[in-house]
Amino acid sequence: MAAPRDRRPAVLAVVAAVAGAVAALVLGLLTFGVQATVHPHDLPLAVAVADDAPPQLKGVAGQLAATPSDEVEWHLTTPEGARAELGDDKVYGVLELAAGKATVVLSGAVNPSGTQVAQQVLGGVVQGLGLKAEVVTLNPASTAGRAAPLAASALLWIAGLVAGMLAAVLVERPGRGSRLLGALTASVLGVGVVVGLLRLWDSSLPLDAGTLGFLLLVAAAFALVQAGLLRLLGVRAMAVLGPLYLMAPAVAGQVPELLDPTYRALLWSWTPFRFSTETLRDLFQGGTANTTALLVFGGMALVGLVVVLLPGQEAEPHPADGVVDVGVHQADRLPGAEHQHTA
Known part of the structure; x- marks a missing residue:
C-alpha cells in the first residue's frame, strides 16, 4: 500500500492537469469561442431612396426593408437621413438606390468589423438586384x-x-x-x-x-x-x-x-x-x-x-517569501538532534 508521501506527488500531478484543462476551457471560451461564433444578428443597415425617386424604385427599397431576416435589421430612409444615422453609429452601412445605380456608403469612424460585414452584405444585395455598386467611404481612416x-x-x-x-x-x-x-x-x-x-x-x-x-x-x-x-x-x-x-x-x-x-x-x-x-x-x-x-x-x-x-x-x-518559524523545541525533535545534545 502506497504511503501518504508517495501519493502526494501523484495527487498534485492530477490537480495540475485538471487546472490546465480548466485554464484551456476558460481561455477557449473567452478568446477562440468568441471568434468561432461570430455571425450577424440584427445587423443595422440602411436602404435609402430620395423622396422624388420613381415609385418603382421606392417599391424595391420598401420590399427590401420589409424582407424578414434574422441577420439584418433594415432602416428605410432618405440618403440624408441614412448618412446621418451612419454618422451617429446607428447603422454600419447604407445602400443608396437611384435610377440605374446603387451606392454603398460606409464610414471610417465605425467599428472596422461592422464595416467589413456591412460591405459584404450590401455588396451581395446589389449583386442580387443586378446593379453595379459604387463604394463611398465617409471619414476614411488609415x-x-x-x-x-x-x-x-x-x-x-x-x-x-x-x-x-x-x-x-x-x-x-x-x-x-x-x-x-x-x-x-x-x-x-x-x-x-x-x-x-x-x-x-x-x-x-x-x-x-x-x-x-x-x-x-x-x-x-x-x-x-x-x-x-x-x-x-x-x-x-x-x-x-x-x-x-x-x-x-x-x-x-x-x-x-x-x-x-x-x-x-x-x-x-x-x-x-x-x-x-x-x-x-x-x-x-x-x-x-x-x-x-x-x-x-x-x-x-x-x-x-x-x-x-x-x-x-x-x-x-507570494509563497516564496514565507518563512517557517521553527522553535528550539521543534528543532530538538529533528532527525539527529538527539546526538548533538550528548555530552
Whole structure:
C-alpha cells in the first residue's frame, strides 16, 4: 500500500492537469469561442431612396426593408437621413438606390468589423438586384487609425499590469504610498508609450488635449484597479487580470450584432475595453468622449484608489517569501538532534 508521501506527488500531478484543462476551457471560451461564433444578428443597415425617386424604385427599397431576416435589421430612409444615422453609429452601412445605380456608403469612424460585414452584405444585395455598386467611404481612416483604438486600450492595460505584477513580486510588502506612486507612474509612462507608437504608426491621428486626457484617465483607471486587486490578492490577482486582457481583442474588437447573444450579454456588455475602444475611435475622428465612458473609467479609478489607500491587512506577497518559524523545541525533535545534545 502506497504511503501518504508517495501519493502526494501523484495527487498534485492530477490537480495540475485538471487546472490546465480548466485554464484551456476558460481561455477557449473567452478568446477562440468568441471568434468561432461570430455571425450577424440584427445587423443595422440602411436602404435609402430620395423622396422624388420613381415609385418603382421606392417599391424595391420598401420590399427590401420589409424582407424578414434574422441577420439584418433594415432602416428605410432618405440618403440624408441614412448618412446621418451612419454618422451617429446607428447603422454600419447604407445602400443608396437611384435610377440605374446603387451606392454603398460606409464610414471610417465605425467599428472596422461592422464595416467589413456591412460591405459584404450590401455588396451581395446589389449583386442580387443586378446593379453595379459604387463604394463611398465617409471619414476614411488609415489602417493604423482603424487598429489604434483597440491597440491603445490593450497596451495601457499591459503597462499597468506588468508594473503592478513586478512590484508585487520584487517588493516584499509595498505600502499604500508606493502602490499609488507606482500606479500613477505606470499610467503616465504607458500613455507616453502609446502616444509615441501612434505617432510612429500614423502621424495624422489627432492627439489633442481631449484625447490625451482620456488616455490618461483610462491608464489611471486600469492601473489603480490592478493595484487594488494586487493589494487584496497578491500575485493571485493575475488569475483575474490576465484573462481580462485576453478578452480585449476578442470581445471589444467586435460589434455586438456579430457576437453570439451569450457572449454579448456576459462579456461585451460590461468589458471596459469596449468603452475605451469606441471612445478613442470617436476622438480620432474629431469627436468627443461620451459621458458613459467617462463615468465608467472615473468610477474604476475611484474604486481602485479607495482600495489602494484603505487601511487594512495586505495580502501575502507570494509563497516564496514565507518563512517557517521553527522553535528550539521543534528543532530538538529533528532527525539527529538527539546526538548533538550528548555530552
